[in-house]
Amino acid sequence: MTDEVPLAAAKPFRVPTAPCRPGDEPSFPEWKWTPEDLPILPIDCNSEETHEHAYGLIRVLGNDDLAKGEWNPKIDQDTIKLGLEYMLRLRIFDDRMMKLQRTGKLSFYMRSFGEEAIAIAQTMALEQHDWVFPSYRQPGAQFVRGRDMVSMMNHCIGNEMDNVKGRQMPVHYTWKEGHFISISSPVGTQFNQAVGVAMASAYKGEDQITITWLGDGTSAQGDYHYGLNFASVYKPPIILCVVNNQFAISTHANLATGGPNFASRGLPYGIPSFRVDGNDFLALYSITKWARDRASAGHGPTHIEVYTYRAGAHSSSDDPSRYRPKNDHLSWPGGDPIDRLKNHMIACGFWTEEEHEALVERIDQEVVAAYKEATSYGDLANGPYPPASTIFTEVYETVPWHVQEQREELGK
Amino acid sequence: MTDEVPLAAAKPFRVPTAPCRPGDEPSFPEWKWTPEDLPILPIDCNSEETHEHAYGLIRVLGNDDLAKGEWNPKIDQDTIKLGLEYMLRLRIFDDRMMKLQRTGKLSFYMRSFGEEAIAIAQTMALEQHDWVFPSYRQPGAQFVRGRDMVSMMNHCIGNEMDNVKGRQMPVHYTWKEGHFISISSPVGTQFNQAVGVAMASAYKGEDQITITWLGDGTSAQGDYHYGLNFASVYKPPIILCVVNNQFAISTHANLATGGPNFASRGLPYGIPSFRVDGNDFLALYSITKWARDRASAGHGPTHIEVYTYRAGAHSSSDDPSRYRPKNDHLSWPGGDPIDRLKNHMIACGFWTEEEHEALVERIDQEVVAAYKEATSYGDLANGPYPPASTIFTEVYETVPWHVQEQREELGK
Amino acid sequence: MVEMNMIEALRSALDDLMQRDPNVLTFGEDVGYFGGVFRITDGLQEKHGAHRVFDTPLAEGGIASMAMGMGLNGLRPVAEIQFADYIFPAYDQIVNEIAKVRHRSGGEFTTPVTFRTPAGGGIRGGHHHSQSPEAQFTHTPGLKVVYCSTPLNAKGLLTSSVECNDPVIFFEPKRCYNGPFYGDPHKLSTWKGHPDADVPEGEFRIPLEQANVVMEGTDCTVIAWGTMVHICQQAINDSGVSCDLIDLQTLVPWDRDTVVSSVKKTGRCVIVHEAPKTSGFGAEMSASIQERCFYHLESPITRVTGWDTPFPHTTEWDYIPSTERISKAIRGTQVD
Amino acid sequence: MVEMNMIEALRSALDDLMQRDPNVLTFGEDVGYFGGVFRITDGLQEKHGAHRVFDTPLAEGGIASMAMGMGLNGLRPVAEIQFADYIFPAYDQIVNEIAKVRHRSGGEFTTPVTFRTPAGGGIRGGHHHSQSPEAQFTHTPGLKVVYCSTPLNAKGLLTSSVECNDPVIFFEPKRCYNGPFYGDPHKLSTWKGHPDADVPEGEFRIPLEQANVVMEGTDCTVIAWGTMVHICQQAINDSGVSCDLIDLQTLVPWDRDTVVSSVKKTGRCVIVHEAPKTSGFGAEMSASIQERCFYHLESPITRVTGWDTPFPHTTEWDYIPSTERISKAIRGTQVD
Ligand SMILES: Cc1ncc(C[n+]2csc(CCOP(=O)(O)OP(=O)(O)O)c2C)c(N)n1
Ligand SMILES: Cc1ncc(C[n+]2csc(CCOP(=O)(O)OP(=O)(O)O)c2C)c(N)n1
Ligand SMILES: [Mg+2]
């Protein structure tokens, strides 16, 4: 037995790099999918049958802006118009909130920029009573469920009218009435919690499915494995989504995994797995509707990689110019989700530039009115805040003696 | 918005069951692999090329006891004889230790029964200086590296001569000189630690690879995902094994995952993945040697499902008659690893029943001599134990004041 | 009343809860068909069905997060963690998620999960089958922490824990499953004939947040939980000092009135636990009692605890607080 | 000596360590190319190469276990956990594995990992970007726990932590990265001109296990760490009471001699931390001091801490111990 170890011929371990850095020219040569690529599948298919769907990309909106292929959901024009409106509303809302953040009226903000289609199309494909269990990049689901913008803004400000009483950072929405479960900062924790939610629905015999999302970066957490695996074992009615926007703050998805993609991760768990164009409203709607039908019929979970590109900064604290080319998102072959749906509507003849501008104008006014109302209840720079007593309530169902003593000590 | 949720047509979530329970007749219809099934692959292959290897089964020893197929490692007779001797030694050692446990000389024991080939063939396929990072079901690696049985027994007893000073439960071996890393009770924790060990070897430029194992049950832990994923990203020289012996205490592998098997899990991480007959010494040797060559040449990790059947109880605390048919392991189509290698040697003409009996006899005497020596240093029923002062040392590099105070308080 | 050991008492609590409330489920590693490695759920799957009593994958983090989700959606899950040492992969889900969801959601979402887990030493389990990690949960607002010690309070406290709308970490002293333990490993006793082995069969509660005064005395207050309650009983007898022995039962929120009035009466206090001393829950008890009883104290509050070392295997009887160490500490409070 | 803020001082420590010891590596989420969300490792990848300074997958449990393995095999890894709130997925690896491997292996294997992590509140981070989880590590034998408070001790203590052959959890008070914080969010200051912003450039150590006496006085001992050191300084001035102010620096093992001799001198003690009161490290300090200084104490040892609630967002200034609460407590120790 000796402790001497010979020197290796091999190089040290590999440290992957991002495909491009500030100053580089972004390019996405792997993008070569069309709406005709992939067949529709029966909702009771098994995971092996989805092999090509996990490695390909479900698209519906072609490069010519027309809807085609077997996955075309063929939804009515009103629903599509509504989808466009929700997406526009989210983008305009986000922009306004960023401005409020820059002026100190909010502490922090995170936009869904470039990813507006995801939560909106997917939530629209569900029933109103289905459970939405989001990360911070899916606030858009609330518009679909009809949440009042003032209420959302009150939360982001953390003012007296915030339904979570100023306890959480902005964008950590909670809305039980809308079956929208509270967003938590530690990334990924919701993934297997959502499986538990879905199991409870099934246990109670309710026709209620659950959808949840996490990011490409977050898929490295143990929670991702727990979610896939518990869903694999118990087969509850759930849709498990990985939003691959190719960045986790500054870290490129090349460092999230060395594998070929995220969708295929579901296959060895025996879960049908799909990759979908995350900037294609119709494709997102279609696969989600399919997965809902599957879950509702008792065939169990579906795993979806939503393939997109984070168009903006990670958050108001982030400066992406330090780690990626400026405006790299403009080179993304998937384009912009709002532009693509709008162009489709125009190409199909049920939308015009004029109508579009009028809609933008109307939403803008609504958002302005909402923020004026919300800030009238207080903003972070000027208050008023929720009273300090809110620190002590709802730690437990009732306030225990030690927390009560502390509340008295604070004397507020 | 309403809180009323319609009732589902679907059944509640699925709770899988074990294929057979006490009183049932065990059967394994899925076993239909032969040594001719799978081609050998270049060591720089990528994960997609291993698809059929992940879903098939690498075998070398055919039903006629002859070695065949492209994976035949063609190792010399002396090496094979050594392998048989190590396996026999482990089985006889285990049986003896169980007896000591039953008489209270040890607190607890875990056998490798039916899985002797795994750690032994795999460690023999490595270099002496490679790192072995086992779970409690791979103590056999120590025989390959030449550890003295008395020393192993001293540990299991936890007597004064135990190199870990009676601090750990039996079977939690540590042996740095043999490049055998300390076994820990929390299952799975070693998996990504092993990736770190391998990265350190690569960083130092040493031609030293690392092998690690965890069980089918344990693959549900986050650590399994971390190990595969960190290996996927950094591609260090490591062999990541899942020993699928189909049970985690009483829990059948059907409840470990709903997926088709364990080997295929590695594919979406971009790691070449193989399933190997865990009771086939030559097949284990072969795939491990292949993976070592691959790692050593700088091509990165390999993932291996070792397909076997837990022949005995989980541990000395377990009573499998409560949850599975008696002697179900006798129906396992993979047979017994020792019998299979012995039959192969006899079939090839370099071993006889007489030689075999003589070998068993010799090992038995060695084991008896060893346990007599080991118990002469103390056993759990009668002591002596390591001094109580060993509680306080090696908590830190030097004993801090508060631990020193406590040691003085104990006054031993 | 039926004589039960602690295993039977815990099983009886679960059985009763499941009978009364269809939203109660229980699961964990080996909990289903097999009935748990400590047999707590034996027979419950057969009785209540595989959708209410089932095995899980071997992943405590997954068990906890699934339980949280079920709790968010109206169920009342009871999750078994096979050994308390293995609760740490679930630590993030418990302290960052389960504990905080009521507060962070403004009360819209709650999750009344109960984690049952066998804790403590005395079964030669070494580093990783012997720990008592209660203190690591007492620092997290939003969690209640309960530690039973007898069949009677095992059933009563578990029932109250599961019915409580807050998440509860419920520790079971595995050394006492089959009998109280008085500190001598060569003299093991069963629950047979012990007054607290008489347990009501059906619905039965002991309120949380209440301590149990096991013995009453005048000259020292001894505070303990789990296995240590029995060892302290023996040690008090050995010491010859007249003591209040308080079984804390609920650690968070603990029973201020019982503890404070006892220490004000006796003027002396010894706190005993198996976990390491530094930042054990004894530290909190000592600090709080000192703050509240300073002018009544006749001698320093003393802690008798496990050492600040990992839990050893063969030498465990030199680790676990012994009757000698405890009675010495009790006598030590009497001289000033 | 060069004037540095705490970020620069930490970077300087890492740079110096990497220059001197090829076995020192550092990694974590966004640590490589980008240089960390708090910029601590900015420029280090370019200087020392991508095999020594690199990004990891977003998995704290994976970061910790990989670090442990590297440590077992001769390296000296420094792992960044982006926020202390996110250390919990790594809790099992830290408390069950990293902390215990030296003991459980009979000293054959050790792993000298250092975890650096920004902790504490004051940046409007809400529940999950504000916690101070130091107490949750102080209960685990085998770990050392360090908390810096100034650029000078940030560099000196980090150097000693990385060089230490035991695993260290190293907390950085993120509120103080750019300047000391005296309790008034409307008056933020930078490190410019602060005496402890003068930091030696090359090799520089402050020994572990030693506290720093920041102010000397006669009538009360104030013990704090991290951001609270600066708030206490202000509070002491406000109180008009002559105090020893002790910056504990190393929490485990803490500096017994400095603390005990101070409390014996002053007869009074206030302990201040941001973390919740129950089972915070203040409990351990209070219990230990009481045990050692009982007959010198003139008034109860008092704790001023965060509340036993999750950390709130908009109302965080009502959560973090304020100069008012601290100076009131200090004055409170003077009346008896
Ligand atoms: C457990 C945990 N670790 C670290 C963080 C800090 N953090 C917040 S978001 C983020 C990146 C997430 O990236 P990804 O999952 O790809 O989601 P995206 O932001 O791209 O939508 C990180 C590291 C966190 N919130 N939680
Ligand atoms: C984290 C953790 N949880 C639970 C246990 C208790 N336990 C020990 S072995 C075991 C089953 C392991 O099964 P498997 O991984 O299939 O390995 P095998 O015993 O079959 O070799 C369990 C649940 C443990 N040791 N660690
Ligand atoms: Mg992302």
Ligand SMILES: [Mg+2]
């Ligand atoms: Mg197994």
